[in-house]
Amino acid sequence: MLGEPFDPNNAYISLHAGAGGTESCDWADMLFRMYMHYAESHGFTLHILDRQSGDEAGIKSISLLVVGPYAYGYLKAERGVHRLVRISPFDANKRRHTSFAALDVVAEVDESIDVEILDSDLRIDTYRSSGAGGQHVNTTDSAVRITHQPSGIVVQCQAERSQHANRNKAMKMLKAKLYDWELDQKRKEMEKFYGNKGDIAWGRQIRSYVLQPYTLVKDHRTDVEVGNVDAVLHGALEPFIESYLKAKQRHE
Numbered sequence: 001m002l003g004e005p006f007d008p009n010n011a012y013i014s015l016h017a018g019a020g021g022t023e024s025c026d027w028a029d030m031l032f033r034m035y036m037h038y039a040e041s042h043g044f045t046l047h048i049l050d051r052q053s054g055d056e057a058g059i060k061s062i063s064l065l066v067v068g069p070y071a072y073g074y075l076k077a078e079r080g081v082h083r084l085v086r087i088s089p090f091d092a093n094k095r096r097h098t099s100f101a102a103l104d105v106v107a108e109v110d111e112s113i114d115v116e117i118l119d120s121d122l123r124i125d126t127y128r129s130s131g132a133g134g135q136h137v138n139t140t141d142s143a144v145r146i147t148h149q150p151s152g153i154v155v156q157c158q159a160e161r162s163q164h165a166n167r168n169k170a171m172k173m174l175k176a177k178l179y180d181w182e183l184d185q186k187r188k189e190m191e192k193f194y195g196n197k198g199d200i201a202w203g204r205q206i207r208s209y210v211l212q213p214y215t216l217v218k219d220h221r222t223d224v225e226v227g228n229v230d231a232v233l234h235g236a237l238e239p240f241i242e243s244y245l246k247a248k249q250r251h252e
Helices: 022-041 071-078 163-187 229-233 238-251
Strands: 011-017 045-053 059-067 080-087 096-107 122-127 143-148 153-157 205-210 216-219
Touching (some): 022 059, 022 229, 096 163, 143 163, 216 229
Antiparallel strands (some): 011 059, 080 096, 122 143, 143 153
16 A cells, blocks of 8 residues: 555644634644654654744744654655634634644655756845744844746745754755656646645535534545544544555555
């Protein structure tokens, strides 16, 4: 089930909150913690490359590097839109809300992979890293954002103190995403949310997490259901990942 060329590699993860303001930003933060627990339980190391906080709570987006054997092979099963249904903690009237967040996953590729990136195709912007303030605040424009204009792919990194180090990490992530994007072009299968993501909304979700009026997590690709939502949100993703990999193997 993990026999594809890049399955043994590390994985880049990008989480993006969908429409819905604070609700969706909080949901993206919940998903980030879920994958953090999953990574820890499997002995993976997780590095935050870039984080954009929500206006009131949660995160608008976050980029991660997950390091460990077969990190990409497992986590590729999580690519897609994730839907949450719950009573909103931000709604004084205690109404039920639906929130969406999208997850992108690509394999880290090594230097032997040939991906042509022309300097003329890149727009490189620098900005000041966000932080907790005080002694940790960054007073230089060390964070880097790179836009690959032909594909529309954007990568960001603010994990390091120097602009040079952030640029190197961002270029590695761009190379991985471009390689994946080029494979998609060849296969004519653009469901992977790169370039033009499409709406992070109803109809595109791969999995629903329902907390009200009942508790259930259902994967819409394999119909696997788990009633213990708390366990899933604490990283117990094995039933969904294994069923996806088995279904993919059968399909192929």
